[in-house]
Amino acid sequence: MNMDAIKDTYFAECGDQLAELESGLFDMSSGDTDPEIINSVFRAVHSIKGGAGAFALDDLVNFAHVFENALDVIRSDNSQSSPERIDLLLRCADVLNDIVTVARDGGDKIDCEEITKALENEFNLEEEDENAEEAVFDAVPISLDAFDFDDFGTPPKAFQIAFAPQNELYLHGHDPQRIFRELGELGTCTAKADTSKIPALDGYDPKVTNLSWNLTLEADANLSDVKAPFEWVEDFCTLEIEEPEEAPLEGGDDISDFLGGLDAGDDVDTSAFDDGDSLGAPVDVSEESEEAAPSLEVVETKAAPPAEAGKERQAASKPIRVDSAKVDRLINLMGEMVISQSMLTMQINDAGFTSGTPAGLALVELQNLTRDIQSSVMAIRAQPIKPVFMRMSRVVREVASATGKKANLVLEGESTEVDTTVIEGLSDPLTHMIRNSVDHGIESAEKRLAAGKPEVGEIRLSASHSSGSIVIEIRDDGAGINRPKVLEIARKKGIVSPDAKLSDDEIDNLIFAPGFSTSDEITDVSGRGVGMDVVRQSIQGLGGRVLISSEPGKGSHFTLHLPLTLAILDGMLVKTSEQILVLPVTSVIETIMFNKDDVFVIGEGNRVLKLRGQLVPLIDIGNTLGFSEKTTDWDNATIVVVESRKNEMSALVVDSIVGQQQVVIKSMESNYKRIPSIAAATILGSGRIALILDVDDIVSRGAKEITAQPSPKLEKIA
Amino acid sequence: MTTTVLAVDDSRTMRQMLEHCLKGAGFDVVLAEDGADGLEKLAANEPKVIITDINMPVMDGFEFIEAVRGGDSKSRLPILVLTTESDAAKKERARNAGATGWIVKPFDPEKLIGAVKRVMP
Numbered sequence: 001m002n003m004d005a006i007k008d009t010y011f012a013e014c015g016d017q018l019a020e021l022e023s024g025l026f027d028m029s030s031g032d033t034d035p036e037i038i039n040s041v042f043r044a045v046h047s048i049k050g051g052a053g054a055f056a057l058d059d060l061v062n063f064a065h066v067f068e069n070a071l072d073v074i075r076s077d078n079s080q081s082s083p084e085r086i087d088l089l090l091r092c093a094d095v096l097n098d099i100v101t102v103a104r105d106g107g108d109k110i111d112c113e114e115i116t117k118a119l120e121n122e123f124n125l126e127e128e129d130e131n132a133e134e135a136v137f138d139a140v141p142i143s144l145d146a147f148d149f150d151d152f153g154t155p156p157k158a159f160q161i162a163f164a165p166q167n168e169l170y171l172h173g174h175d176p177q178r179i180f181r182e183l184g185e186l187g188t189c190t191a192k193a194d195t196s197k198i199p200a201l202d203g204y205d206p207k208v209t210n211l212s213w214n215l216t217l218e219a220d221a222n223l224s225d226v227k228a229p230f231e232w233v234e235d236f237c238t239l240e241i242e243e244p245e246e247a248p249l250e251g252g253d254d255i256s257d258f259l260g261g262l263d264a265g266d267d268v269d270t271s272a273f274d275d276g277d278s279l280g281a282p283v284d285v286s287e288e289s290e291e292a293a294p295s296l297e298v299v300e301t302k303a304a305p306p307a308e309a310g311k312e313r314q315a316a317s318k319p320i321r322v323d324s325a326k327v328d329r330l331i332n333l334m335g336e337m338v339i340s341q342s343m344l345t346m347q348i349n350d351a352g353f354t355s356g357t358p359a360g361l362a363l364v365e366l367q368n369l370t371r372d373i374q375s376s377v378m379a380i381r382a383q384p385i386k387p388v389f390m391r392m393s394r395v396v397r398e399v400a401s402a403t404g405k406k407a408n409l410v411l412e413g414e415s416t417e418v419d420t421t422v423i424e425g426l427s428d429p430l431t432h433m434i435r436n437s438v439d440h441g442i443e444s445a446e447k448r449l450a451a452g453k454p455e456v457g458e459i460r461l462s463a464s465h466s467s468g469s470i471v472i473e474i475r476d477d478g479a480g481i482n483r484p485k486v487l488e489i490a491r492k493k494g495i496v497s498p499d500a501k502l503s504d505d506e507i508d509n510l511i512f513a514p515g516f517s518t519s520d521e522i523t524d525v526s527g528r529g530v531g532m533d534v535v536r537q538s539i540q541g542l543g544g545r546v547l548i549s550s551e552p553g554k555g556s557h558f559t560l561h562l563p564l565t566l567a568i569l570d571g572m573l574v575k576t577s578e579q580i581l582v583l584p585v586t587s588v589i590e591t592i593m594f595n596k597d598d599v600f601v602i603g604e605g606n607r608v609l610k611l612r613g614q615l616v617p618l619i620d621i622g623n624t625l626g627f628s629e630k631t632t633d634w635d636n637a638t639i640v641v642v643e644s645r646k647n648e649m650s651a652l653v654v655d656s657i658v659g660q661q662q663v664v665i666k667s668m669e670s671n672y673k674r675i676p677s678i679a680a681a682t683i684l685g686s687g688r689i690a691l692i693l694d695v696d697d698i699v700s701r702g703a704k705e706i707t708a709q710p711s712p713k714l715e716k717i718a
Numbered sequence: 719m720t721t722t723v724l725a726v727d728d729s730r731t732m733r734q735m736l737e738h739c740l741k742g743a744g745f746d747v748v749l750a751e752d753g754a755d756g757l758e759k760l761a762a763n764e765p766k767v768i769i770t771d772i773n774m775p776v777m778d779g780f781e782f783i784e785a786v787r788g789g790d791s792k793s794r795l796p797i798l799v800l801t802t803e804s805d806a807a808k809k810e811r812a813r814n815a816g817a818t819g820w821i822v823k824p825f826d827p828e829k830l831i832g833a834v835k836r837v838m839p
Contacts, residue, residue, distance in 0.1 A: 003738070006731060006734045006735055006738060009734050010731035011733050012730075013729060013730050013731050020773040040775065043728070043773050043774075043775065044775055047728070047729045047731075047773075050731075050732060051729060051731040051732065054731070054732075054735055054823070054825070076799075090779070170794065171787065171794075171816065172813070172816050172817065172818050173787075173794055173795055173797055173816070173818040173837070174796070174818055174837075175796075175839070176839070177839075178837055178838070190808055229836070232818060232820075234820040235813075270770075365780050387729060440801045486827060539822075572745075621794075649786055
């Protein structure tokens, strides 16, 4: 692994940390005071800073450092938190995000001087002396020069060191041998063990350290070099270092001769200092003491709970990272499995095995399993929509600040899980819609106050599951769609004819028309010539629909319906003109047998079905799609009543219903081209291709045919 | 025989970095992503030196050090604290928990190796 690869990991991790940061701050801004939230926020900035330092990303380190200090103020004392401060922290998160982006992709240096100052003022952070900071980061006192020490040009000096470790020293994992070894790297070190304090065996307490050393170090080093190896043990020992006089002392040899000598550069065996008994070996003593002294068991039991608790918490949920290509492959394979299963079902049924036979039972088992596997695999791809929602809070902040408006984003159902592909495709249209809501929907603070509304506008973004689809709603409490203005613009731009009479709903929907923009001037925020038509296309591209409703003075309400998954559909298979077609089960209301008495003709041969007192357009689907000439003999036909996402119904006439099964969606656009009224295609168990109908499109066509009649007149069919 | 170092850090970047530096210096490396994971890895391996971050989810560095020190025969292993924390109080707390030494991030690979060599057996 090279540094570039580690850097990639770093930036990927930054993405996670930034999401964590923003999500935590957002929770804090909604009043959540759980200390774990500020901890995770702090950790996020802290980790970003840590990695940035390693890659010498100085801008990032500097800003993260101030940011971290500010967060630490709240972390240490939650009463220091206030809405204004959290708002500032949220803006800092945006800036941090930008700095990370520049560090990763390059680009102009982000100017963060102003916000840094604001942070320092708001949180009373003292501007740090750069040198002081430097000193802090240089806290590891290992002199690299000392390791390379081989210049004995100047005569060595002899330091006298009296070193008496305390129990604590061993308890902290230190070992005098290692200190001697390090001293030995400075020059020649000899050590004399002082065993005089070791008591006789009957008074011996294995938990008490009695051994100390007198060392002589001959080295051309200064006092701080000699002190360095003791840095971590200073508080756990008595240490006296006597600096040499000008002239180097000789006599180390004597000491070493006297006690057998110890060159600290070699492997040190402390038993050499006495008879080899464990008495003199501190490490052994302390290890033995654990077995010997029952009091230590108390320590063990005390320490056990955090370890176990930690394990438990960890076992609860531990995400793993998987290459999305692997998941995609799994999804594809599962799709193929669904197809194979339906082929098998067909073969087994054709062979005459009914559901009561062993083969039939095994098949049912297989179907259940396939369904379970499918939902499990889909769950892998599903992610909470939260990260996308979190990004919207930044959008609201930025647009509000750019337009001088005041707006608050309220999130609901952000833990709703949505297919990854849908999430990816949702970010752009959602951003655009939220921008529009702030820019065009929410009024200025003055206007709002004048209208008796709260000064701060509210945008409510919610996600939920509803009968096999994801529903995302954006509600604002702004001015609502200005219908006269929309109509005027649409007429001016030739989107509608000057004399067309449109319902409120139709006027509202004009904002989705290509090339429509209600803004008088193209603003920085939502203009740029990209309108709601692009939003609608994006949503449709995800297999979804976008609806609007609006109330003047009260606000607008956008509803996005998105499929749970883009890969599999529960389909009803119907037959018409020898073609098998698939209808999404979610859009089927009921199936009824054709009854002539319920069918009427309106105007020029348009048929409608009278269904419980309501007239529903009747569509001969085989004819509409061009499979057959319009047929009048519907005596043996079946009617499938379907409903669009706009809650409009149509009655589709088909020859028969074939069955119900899951189908794997194969895109028409990517394999062929878009065909009106067709949503996608699939491969059936027989290997045959079947088209999946776009119910919404079919229903809206049926409705148009009927409403296009100037004065509909109901007639009984012949 | 190669010396094994157990490195505990919640940041993937840091883990990769530690692994890169330590392996480059000839150490065997066992990685763990928080204190709890660290204790598991400690039980399953024979590290001679432990390096740990302080700020971690699930089980932080303080708890981890205390758990190691209160544990079995591996309780005397040298533990180096690796953290960007620069204030003295944190260092003091780590030391009270039983840390052997500390390395302040961002670490210089040579300093890291130097610190490990300083405490390794």
